[in-house]
Amino acid sequence: MSFGKRIDGPGGRRRINRRQVSMLASAVTLQGSRSVIVEDLCLRGARLVGRDLPEPGAELLLRTNGGALLGRVAWASHDCRGVTFDEPVED
Secondary structure (H helix, E strand, C coil): CCCCCECCCCCCCECCCCEEEEEEEEEEECCEEEEEEEEEECCCEEEEECCCCCCCCCEEEEEECCEEEEEEEEEEECCEEEEEECCCCCC
């Protein structure tokens, strides 16, 4: 559960650099599929924005034009979700 955690407190640097992106994707769960926007991405996770997204702890498959990634919702805030991937993303 270290996705996006800062190493030296507020205002510091994150453990893993995030790349800001604006990419359309689908978040697929057992309850259905939702369209999302991937706002940032790193080797271990991503921040998603969308409506009616799953709650923390839920597994999901994030599908993009480039493939699919299996992960779990780590945190939720309004229409945003932080997702940690089961395996690190390759470039």
